[in-house]
Amino acid sequence: MSYKQIKWIILIVPALTLTVWEYTRHHIFLDHISMELGNWLSPLIELAVSITFLLKLFSMLEATQEELNRERSRQVALKEREKIARELHDGIAQSLFLMSVKMDQLEQGQQDGEQAERMKGLRKTVHQVNEYVRQAISNLRYPMYPDALPWMQFLERMVNDFSLETGIEASWDWQLSEERLSAKEKVELYASIREALLNVRKHAQAQKVWIQSKEHNDNSWSCIVEDDGVGTEGNPFRHQDRYGLKIMNERAVEMGWLLQIKREHGKTKVEIRKEVS
Template sequence: MDNPKKDGRIKWLILLIPTLTIGLWEYVRHAFLLPYMSMGLGNFLAPFIVLAVTLTVVRGLFGRLEQSQRALQREKESNASLEERERLARELHDGISQSLFLLAVKLDQLDELVAQGPVKPLAEGLRETVRVMHEDVRQAIASLRQPPSPAEAAWVVPMRELLGETAGIAEATAEFNWSIPDGGLTDKEKVELHACVREALINVRKHAKASRVNVIGEPDGANGFRCSVEDDGAGFSADPLNAPGRFGLRIARDRALAMGWTFQAERRGSRTVIELRKPGKESAHAR
């Protein structure tokens, strides 16, 4: 990493330039200006010359140092985010994924022991549930271990691809409208927003039976956004955040609230809407 070396050179320049300026001024004054300038006037002008150099050269160096420090901080935050994703992927693989695989093996053994009878439909239902859960965990691990590229807005691509997969499984029409500026979100916000949208799309895939699915992301005031997953499916028979088995939406809600966002899952006319919102400064004042 070149930043520490570069920052070290800048710091040394900041320390040395005032000293070099005084030395150069004294040399020029004694070598060339002494016949034309008194000692008192030269001493009077010296601090003003140092101040002028400080306001121009040294101030610019301070700006470059601050810019370098901000870039280093962003890189540290990005690395921390990637390390957290890898840790989560490792925990999913070593824990839940292997446990689900073992449970599937046990169900196969149960199915062989009970070829007929009332236990067989139960075993088949359990096996299908395990299969769906295992696929969800596998996709989560793959998503965590293949983080979005640092290229601008590339982190949005996995959401678009997940929407396409969801629409393909549900045999639905998909629409992706995204205008949230990349620079308006921190790395942490991108990770959390991606996770919440993913949970919402998984909910659509499992429960909605929709013919149309939309993902919308748009700015909302200064540094704010509104993101929603909408479908024309069956909707919620009750409060989805309290329904048994709807752990994904509850996890998404908790993630959103932990970030200081709002989270809604409701029926709006013929559409089911799962919405996350981070109010921006302008919209917050308006409300």
């Protein structure tokens, strides 16, 4: 029931109750109820009906108002996060990018071995700081508990922004119903997809990425993030600097999911599967 409908019912019920009582009183109970008693019964009947029906409507109205207030608070918080993310992107991220360009220019000059080594270390530091800033921007835009917007809307927005920011074409085929996932599963699956896309951004040198999910007949489901980048030979979890993959694996273990990362036909496939025993 909508907010407007509740308000109209609250306005109409007392008047309708009094009208029905007066009609009944004068056409049915006129010979049985005196005028004085009828006058006393009118407010009592109206009060009884109000207590019986209107209190529940008032509770519904209050709940609706609280939900509207929470939604306004979420929108305000989301806009503030977007503002901070935009300031980070326009300020620190762009400055780091310009610094990286200038370092490229310096590296083209003549340098001895010691200077080249220092420049390499400096470049690595700038690259790490740049990644930290980008991750902070991503966290601001897409918080770990994405309850400010519907979950599917958050996923689609993340994929679209990834494509716009990286220039990597993103194909989206999502068949997993949101109702099949618990609140915690939504949070963890969302974070895993984000980590997979971040890994594509940082390491894959890809031209295209595919995100898809499927529901299976045995009530299990799977989610795949696939890219046509360079990939990694062997066990991807053995790399010491791939903290994101390790966290993703720990997350899958905690949730009881199966996580596989494999290289097939020139593509890297990250698959998250929930199997029902």
